[in-house]
Amino acid sequence: MDVTMKDVAKLAGVSLSTVSRVLNDSSLVREETARKVEKAVEKLDYQINDSARILRTNTSNLIGVIGAGMERPFLANLLKGIEAEARERGFALIYGDSDGEFEKEQNYLNIMKQKKIDGIILITTNYYNDLLSIVKNYNIPVVFASGYISDPEISCVTVDNVAAAYDMVEFLCQSGHKNMAFIKGPDLDMLASQERLRGVKLALRLSDIEYDSKRFIEGDFTFESGYSAAKKIINKFPDVTAIFAFNDEMAVGTIRFLKEQGIKVPEDISVVGFDGIDLGNYTDPALTTIKQSGYHLGLKSIEMLNQIINEGKIEDNKVFIPHKLVVRESTNKLNELTTKQEVITKNRG
Template sequence: MKPTIKDVAKIASVSISTVSRVMNAPDTVVENKKKRVLDAIEELKYKPNALARGLIYKKTHTLGVVIPDIRNPYYADIIRGMEDASKKSGYSLIICNTDTDGNRLFSYLNTFYEKQIDGLLYTSNPIFPDYYKELKRLRMPVVLVATHSMEYELPSVKINDEQAAYDATQFLIDSGHRNIGMISFDLGDSIAGQTRYQGFVRALRENNLELKRDNIFFVSEYFHDPYDAAESLFRQSSGLTAVFAVSDVLAMGVLSYLNEKGVAVPNEVSVVGFDNIRLSAFTVPKLTTVAQPMYQIGYRAVEKLHALINGEADPVLREIVPHEIVVRASTGRL
């Protein structure tokens, strides 16, 4: 039978409250009592119950994470950054997959509330009004990860998606390309759909290039087959010399399609992706892409949430981290 705090108090000949103070505020206990308690803890190999301590001190040192699709390799480094930062600050993570389903999200939020998590890391999806209302009702500290909200005063960490898409398109234009295709997330996606589309369009307009509607194919972010997206784009548009895909997974679909059709990359068509997931360095040819600092995004999100939980002021509410273009073999001059 596992030893309890009562057993420690009995062996040390002190009260239960004294044992509690030794574990949580040792400087408030006189040395002789503290030594007796520590000796008793060592003798019994006593480990305090984390849940019980959470009920007493109103902290469980646990953070909840909601992710739209855990199969997406984009989230691997974000979660690793979260995990490392959490370990440093003494937190554990509970990770839940929502499949972008609102009812499933609400179910997880209530589970987190019952488990008394200290805060929530909300990843990638937009914050809709009913989501925000539920977070307020549960009084749950939250940081947005790889997403943001202009409607609500919620701290966030992400890149500038519009500027990143602009830079990717400008890179292709600077390489001599004029007939550029795009595989875009649906414009209803205000985080990565609308913003990246706007960056693409801005680059074309600033370089006096025509925006051809047939050169753009829109996909549902999580459920559209990458190969089918590439096939659809090339079926509706002709003469493309370059394609900007708004995720590396979509760009890999383009590489696969072009390889099957015998189209040489980059000699005939250049391809640029977005995210710089690990697999992008192992495609054939290796993929040029917009690199997001995913690990840093996850790490900073936990740091911001830790500060929020402890009532510390955050000087930057909506934090933007830098991106870069990683040039590999899938692109070349026209």
């Protein structure tokens, strides 16, 4: 007769849930208790039968993660947070990178449904109504960790992109900058980039600065796109005094281009970013940015998903993680005695 988890629990003198946590390498179990379970498993030669467990309990202890561009530093930290908290709660992860393509996301959702996963974390740059419909129809607990989803049935954990972008533009305005340019995310990014754009527009309006869509250059959140966008900005808008890139990598690419052109940062042009990745501390000059914790975002995503899995639903399914404006050396205040255009003309002449 096959040895069961119940046999292990009886021999170790613990509950079935404790045995499950130990077998899933959870740190929530005391070391002494874990040793008792491990000795019982060894003595009984207990073999875990995942298929049988899934059929018996209708749970797999698996969490699916569908991401896009996870090689980027901020999103890599987010994934680390997801993995750490999932491990603490006895979950293993199945991961797929969709590159932000709907067809790939749909395919991964189908695969994960077949694996009987307990829940899904979605980190997508593209917002599709079709994707939401699929998620709802699958009836699998899902948390979006990409941006704010207004649909009341969808849970999400995100930074308040609107408020954060507003804070950055307000800071630039208070520093005397009126002639700004912006490097936004892809136009298909209906979440983070569009939210940050809303925050920028609001701050401009309240600062009595006219919105000019031509001053918003599209990037794709990479160093290279920041570099090429900065080139377009300098060619089109010689009066620019500050550039706000919608993530730190594009800001770093911007600084690289400006330095190659002999344009001083921040003496000629201030540059700011968004995310607060570690690299921003080591750029020359160090980058002014909106700091949010990708790791904390990952932790909160699993925390919320675990609650949905266990309780079916939660009252507050929209969670904002904190953000902070970090002022470093890549920005300065304009000299009130000299127009910025005079300074730029002199340095570029």
